[in-house]
Every structure is written in structure tokens, then in C-alpha cells.
Amino acid sequence: MSTITQPVPTVPTLTGRAATGLRTGASTGTSARATTAVTTAVTTAVAPGMATAASTRDPLRIAAQLSPLLGLGISIALVWWGLQTGVLQSLENLQAFITSLGAWGPVAFLIASTASVVFPVVPGGLLVIAGPVLFGPLEGTLYNFVAVSAGSLLNFVIARHVGLALIERLFPAKTVEKFLGWTRSDHFTRAFALAIALPVAPDDLLCYIAGTTRMKFRTFVLIILLCKPWALIAYGLGVSALILRFLPW
Numbered sequence: 353m354s355t356i357t358q359p360v361p362t363v364p365t366l367t368g369r370a371a372t373g374l375r376t377g378a379s380t381g382t383s384a385r386a387t388t389a390v391t392t393a394v395t396t397a398v399a400p401g402m403a404t405a406a407s408t409r410d411p412l413r414i415a416a417q418l419s420p421l422l423g424l425g426i427s428i429a430l431v432w433w434g435l436q437t438g439v440l441q442s443l444e445n446l447q448a449f450i451t452s453l454g455a456w457g458p459v460a461f462l463i464a465s466t467a468s469v470v471f472p473v474v475p476g477g478l479l480v481i482a483g484p485v486l487f488g489p490l491e492g493t494l495y496n497f498v499a500v501s502a503g504s505l506l507n508f509v510i511a512r513h514v515g516l517a518l519i520e521r522l523f524p525a526k527t528v529e530k531f532l533g534w535t536r537s538d539h540f541t542r543a544f545a546l547a548i549a550l551p552v553a554p555d556d557l558l559c560y561i562a563g564t565t566r567m568k569f570r571t572f573v574l575i576i577l578l579c580k581p582w583a584l585i586a587y588g589l590g591v592s593a594l595i596l597r598f599l600p601w
Contacts, residue, residue: 413521422473443485443596450486461486462499469503469556470510471522477551480584484592492592496584504559504576511563519560531557535565541575549579551587 434440439449450457465479480500483492511519520528531554534540544562547553562572 465499466503480588507559508563511560551583
């Protein structure tokens with residue numbers, strides 16, 4: 353018997369342009385992956401800078417940064433107007449002018465004071481001092497209490513619905529982070545109540561921050577109603593009494 357030998361199939365070997373194409377394709381794939389990695393790294397490195405640039409162009413942040421200057425300009429303009437018209441020449445003239453406004457005087461004061469708590473164009477402390485000077489100790493303190501309490505409640509409600517995004521745009525980041533540390537304490541409610549009772553902390557910011565915590569709205573309202581009058585009496589009445597004593601009126 354004769355043995356028939358079957359031919360062994362051979363695997364074709366790619367040569368020339370085909371082999372070069374495969375090597376080029378592999379090289380291209382590796383290069384593409386490397387390019388993607390580099391692009392990702394560059395984007396990651398540039399992203400913080402882009403975020404910072406975007407934040408500096410934020411209209412609300414710019415308005416918050418410029419609001420003290422606007423408030424100063426408004427205050428200077430009012431003082432100049434008062435001196436020119438004689439309203440600020442004496443306490444009697446000032447109080448007579450407020451009385452001549454009728455109900456619009458207290459209404460305008462309440463609106464301005466409430467707005468200054470929510471968005472501090474004019475420092476709220478100045479209006480707290482102005483209350484007893486313009487309307488007398490009892491009536492001025494009562495107006496201060498109504499306006500500041502209303503503004504504080506608005507801050508809490510706004511923060512509860514918006515969160516930290518708005519707060520970080522209105523106030524400096526370091527200040528926000530500092531008082532956010534208070535919220536990590538188990539005694540935040542006590543510390544918040546003490547800060548509201550004593551005029552030693554930025555109440556406007558604290559009311560915003562309290563709105564981002566788990567503090568109940570009822571608890572917040574009780575703290576404002578029970579603790580805020582003491583700060584207003586100590587600060588509003590005390591400082592206004594000193595001003596009236598030393599001003600040449």
C-alpha cells in the first residue's frame with residue numbers, strides 16, 4: 353500500500369504593505385490612547401482655572417462684592433442731601449422729617465431693613481442703630497425686631513430651598529467654611545442661639561447656614577423670636593444712645 357501524504361496548509365505571512373499597515377494601525381491605536389490620556393490630564397488640570405474664571409464672572413458674586421461700595425455711596429449721598437436740606441442739622445429736624453412722611457416713614461424703614469438682612473447692600477448694623485434715633489427707643493426697637501426677624505426667616509427659607517450654592521456666591525468662601533464648621537458639632541443649635549442673642553457673629557450668614565442643616569423651621573423661629581431682642585436692645589439702643597450723646601445735636 354502506498355501512503356498518500358496530505359499537504360500541510362500554511363499560514364500566509366503578511367509582508368510588505370500589509371504588515372506595515374498592521375504595525376501602523378497598532379501604533380495609531382496606542383498613539384490615540386496616549387493622546388486621549390494627555391487630553392484628559394490637561395482638561396483636569398485646566399478645569400479648576402476655568403471654574404475660577406467662571407466664578408469671577410458670576411453676576412451675583414460681583415454684585416455681592418460691590419454691594420458694600422454701593423451702600424457706602426448711598427450713605428454718603430443721603431448724608432450730603434441731609435446736610436444740604438437741613439434735615440441733619442439737628443435731631444429735631446430729622447425726627448420732624450420722618451414724622452412728615454407719615455406711614456411711609458416706618459414702611460420704608462421696614463423694607464430697607466429687611467432687604468439689608470437678605471442682601472446686605474447697606475450694613476444692617478447701621479439701620480439697627482438708626483431705628484431708635486429715627487423713631488424713638490421703644491418704637492425704633494420694635495421696628496428693628498420686625499424687620500430683622502423677617503429678614504432672618506427669609507434667609508432660612510431661601511437657604512432651605514436653594515442650598516449652599518447661593519450662600520457661597522454671596523459671602524467669602526473662607527467665612528462660609530468657617531461657620532460651616534459649626535454645623536458639624538452636636539451643639540450647633542445652642543451655639544446658633546447664643547450667636548443670635550449676642551451681637552458678636554454675622555447673623556445674616558448664620559441664618560442662611562442654619563437653613564442648610566436639619567434644624568426644624570419651628571426651632572429656628574423660636575430662637576429668632578426669643579434671642580434676637582436681646583441683641584437688638586444691646587446693640588441698637590446702646591450704640592444709638594452713645595451716638596446721640598456725643599453728636600453735636
